[in-house]
Amino acid sequence: MVRWSVPIAAAAVVAGAIGAGPVIAAVQGEPVLPERTAAQLLADATQAARSGLKPMSGTVMQTASLGLPGLPEVTGMGGTSPAALLAGSHELKVWYGGADRLRFALPGRMSETDLIVNGDQAWLWESEANKATRLKGVDQVERDHDKALPTATTPQQLAQEVLERADAGTAVSVSNTEKVADRPAYQLVLAPKDTSSLVKEVKLALDGETLVPLRVQVYAKxxxxxxxxxxxxxxTFTPPAPDNFTFTPPAGAKVEEKSLADLVRGPAAGQERAELLKGAVTTVGEGWTTVAVLPLPEQALTGQAQQQDGNPAGQDTAAVADALMKSAKPVSGAWGSGRVIQTKLVSxxxxxxxxxxxxxxxxxxxxEAAGRK
Known part of the structure; x- marks a missing residue:
């Protein structure tokens, strides 16, 4: 969804712009793991990603430091709204027992939001609002549960995109092994060759035993x-206890029912914008310098449009969009005119x-991309 992908465009663009070259490096240092060349590790990690997730549970930390100017404090969705993901650190707890048994918990300051799928039952629990939403169409949840959460929510999501788009546009090496989440891990390093990229390198920490991605780090130049x-x-790579997937609305909680499509699309105003943009996103260039192009009038990024959503996340996004637009610099060329915003990692x-x-x-x-209509 565009309303998620724009605020975390740095991760989304990097995920679609990775390549892999022929550079080979040996693994050294502690902890000791079987030696693999960069080419071997890349192939093994790609195969592991394509084979899908195995039962596991854990806590994920996401941190963004894009150097955005003067952002207001945002609180929507327990600190995990699209706007909130632009800065600071955010925690996510994950339990995965299979395609029909999963749970995501998004802790807030004094609250928690949970998405729980257990067989033919699916719930969204928002403790701050004391509201439980039963999701209709559980078969769709099972197929597309990853689409119900922001892009790059977990290391596996981002790393899979990175690995699947590998080509010759990147220098690849293996750095010293290290421990991530108290597990020995290989560190695969991918660095762009194109000087137009703002990315210095991406480091993928791959579990030494399972090759499951444990961490993805994107460095700006x-x-x-x-x-x-x-x-x-x-x-922990063991099946989570069954009670992690059971949920009964607490006494006194507001209970409602929605389809997954309604939940993902959001209120009417957001749905209209999503339908307008559906199928309209194009790309210019390839590899690390891929540019996403989408139709988006300025009012779609300002408070006038976002306030119509009538929800805290929409209001947060509006406030952040307004702050970003104030920092934008005017530019012009043969293609026309506009305003540009640059951070460490994304423009x-x-x-x-x-x-x-x-x-x-x-x-x-x-x-340059703007001139290539």
């Missing part, structure tokens, strides 16, 4: 610390003719 990171702080160009261009690239690359 201008910073020593990751600009975006999602990784397990604890993880965005909103043109006066109603296009939004986003990529982990320099502003110059965006304006």
């Amino acid at each position: 201008s910073a020593a610390e990751p600009a975006f990171e999602v990784g397990f702080t604890s993880v 965005a160009l909103l043109t006066d003719d109603g296009r939004l261009l986003v990529g982990a690239v320099t502003p110059e690359k965006l304006t």
